Amino acid sequence: MLEQKERYSLVQSVLARLQLDQGLGVTHVSLPPSATVPAALPKPASPAPQPPASHTTRVVVPPSRPVAPTPESPADNLSRFPMVPYYEPRPHPERASLLAPWRDLALTCQKCPPGKTRRHPVWGEGALDCQLMFVGEAPGADEDWHGRPFVGLSGKLLTDILEKGMHIPRQEVYITNVLKCRPPGNRTPTPEECRHCFPFLEKQIAVIQPRILVALGVVAAKSILDLGPDSRGLRGHWHNYHGIPLRVLYHPSYLLRQRKALREGGHSDADRETWEDVKEILRLREELS
Ligand code: URA
Numbered sequence: 522m523l524e525q526k527e528r529y530s531l532v533q534s535v536l537a538r539l540q541l542d543q544g545l546g547v548t549h550v551s552l553p554p555s556a557t558v559p560a561a562l563p564k565p566a567s568p569a570p571q572p573p574a575s576h577t578t579r580v581v582v583p584p585s586r587p588v589a590p591t592p593e594s595p596a597d598n599l600s601r602f603p604m605v606p607y608y609e610p611r612p613h614p615e616r617a618s619l620l621a622p623w624r625d626l627a628l629t630c631q632k633c634p635p636g637k638t639r640r641h642p643v644w645g646e647g648a649l650d651c652q653l654m655f656v657g658e659a660p661g662a663d664e665d666w667h668g669r670p671f672v673g674l675s676g677k678l679l680t681d682i683l684e685k686g687m688h689i690p691r692q693e694v695y696i697t698n699v700l701k702c703r704p705p706g707n708r709t710p711t712p713e714e715c716r717h718c719f720p721f722l723e724k725q726i727a728v729i730q731p732r733i734l735v736a737l738g739v740v741a742a743k744s745i746l747d748l749g750p751d752s753r754g755l756r757g758h759w760h761n762y763h764g765i766p767l768r769v770l771y772h773p774s775y776l777l778r779q780r781k782a783l784r785e786g787g788h789s790d791a792d793r794e795t796w797e798d799v800k801e802i803l804r805l806r807e808e809l810s
Pocket of ligand 1: 661670698
């Protein structure tokens with residue numbers, strides 16, 4: 522049994538820790554098991570990789586701005602907790618400081634309409650010394666709310682592809698988008714918006730220098746490869762972005778729509794094609810390491 526004095530000092534240190542975390546805007550939450558292993562998705566072939574025991578599950582709450590819900594971003598449809606937990610990636614202070622000024626610029630940029638209507642800009646997250654970098658189109662409602670990329674339903678699927686399919690913990694890769702702000706009403710970003718925002722992604726790729734780039738969906742692929750609007754047949758083979766091999770995957774939200782269309786939630790052709798692409802990415806990753 523603890524002495525009264527020891528109990529008192531224990532309580533004091535817990536209170537101090539909570540105050541510190543509040544000051545930093547960090548909230549500790551215990552996530553229910555269903556938050557990490559979604560019931561609706563196929564069972565993993567082997568247990569999903571777990572982060573090292575030293576990792577604390579932390580949800581970093583982006584600095585909040587009191588913004589009233591708008592018709593374009595109704596707060597009601599959002600998950601208040603991100604569907605994927607946040608694990609602190611390995612730090613890389615040198616690359617982080619190279620990116621910091623660009624990040625600051627992106628977080629305050631209001632050059633195009635999404636910059637004026639978004640709740641939180643979404644810069645990107647993950648390991649700055651990753652082998653694989655995933656690039657989506659633009660933040661959706663959940664991402665706009667949480668200030669993190671791919672944390673809604675499509676983020677849950679992307680995380681499952683990574684962790685259950687590829688056996689790579691999410692925090693081992695880097696995930697970002699072409700656009701750093703959510704387009705109003707989740708519309709597809711215009712080519713002009715992609716052009717405005719592209720220098721941020723360009724800088725991220727130049728600093729991070731991933732071994733392999735993965736474009737999630739055609740909008741990201743066309744933007745990175747600077748292709749015209751009518752380009753077709755982009756997936757199923759390798760592209761080259763300034764010497765970095767680039768593979769195009771179906772966007773996770775397209776995969777979800779295909780599954781929904783199948784109704785029974787089984788595997789669609791798009792799932793099977795994605796699995797072929799994923800195997801090819803894993804093969805090249807193995808070859809390059
Ligand atoms: N769709 C995207 O393209 N990016 C996100 O971050 C979320 C959904």
